[in-house]
Amino acid sequence: MRGLQVAYSPIRDRFVVELAKKxxxxxxxxxxxxAxxxxxxxxxxxxxxxxASRSFGQEKLEALRNATVSGIFYSPQNVNLTALVFSMLxxxxxGHISMLKEIANLENATDHHVPWERVKMIGVHFMPSPDGMKSPTRTLPINGEDRFIDGLDIQTNEILLADMVSLGLVEQRSESMTAIHEWSTGPSQNLFGYALVTHKGRLVLEYISEAK
Structure with missing residues (x-):
């Protein structure tokens, strides 16, 4: 196992170079x-x-660079907040970061909370064939052609969402719709779920976004 314990980290070194350039x-x-x-x-x-040395993915590394710039150069007095954002990152x-950004963008675009079922479909692609899918699910035909989605992608999104709820970045809310009559299944079924980026989530997004 000694071969795994190497000090050299190309990802970390690239992170430092790109941070210095920024x-x-x-x-x-x-x-x-x-500073x-x-x-x-x-x-x-x-x-x-x-x-950075134990991270991967351009979205995450760019978020970490932006948070570093924000914490050290733009908001040096907010040491606790910077440390919190670092620990969160x-x-x-x-996947977490992309989804959090997309929920916030959808919220801003619609000026309303985003339906939970819609959030679960973020980044899920409709494909013409089930080949290569772990859990292929047929969808309604699109333009007269069958389409498939990988149920595993939706399950992964559900895990990411649950994770962000537990971290306090996203909140799941239920809102009652106007009932015309009582449903036989009872009022608990008469609810719609929405995703909402919390104040904590907004702070994290502000810290990891490109400084204006």
């Missing part, structure tokens, strides 16, 4: 030196590099 493009040399001399800066940089995957 910082160099955004700030003057004097401002960079001042790096602040007491928490070395520890935060070390934390970010450690996360260490836990999240590309």
């Amino acid at each position: 910082v160099d493009a955004l700030f003057e040399r004097q401002d960079i030196e001042i 790096l001399q602040r007491e928490p800066a070395p520890a935060l940089l070390s934390h970010a590099m450690n996360i 260490d836990r999240l995957t590309d």
Whole structure:
């Protein structure tokens, strides 16, 4: 197992190079030196590099770079928030981050909470053939042709959603629809589920987004 314990990390090194390029493009040399001399800066940089060394996926690494820039250069006083966001990013995957962004975008576009069933379909592709699918499910014909989706993709989305709910980034709400009459199944069935990005989720998104 010794061969697995190597200090060299190409992902971490690429992360550092891209981070340096980003910082160099955004700030003057004097401002960079001042920011790096602040007491928490070395520890935060070390934390970010450690996360990068065990990460993969461009979405996550870019989010980590943006969070590093935000925490060290734009909001150096919010050390606790930066550490919280770093710890969250260490836990999240590309799938979490992409889904969180998409829910927020859909929320902003519709000015309303996003139906839970719609969120479960984010990134799920309709394919002309079930070949290569783990759990192929036939859908209604589209333009006269049969289409298939992989049920495993939906199950993965459900796991990602449940994870983000447990982390406090997304909230699942139920809203009653206006009932014309009592349903035989009872009022508990007369509900629609919606996904809502929480205040904590919005803070994380703000931190991991490209600084304007």
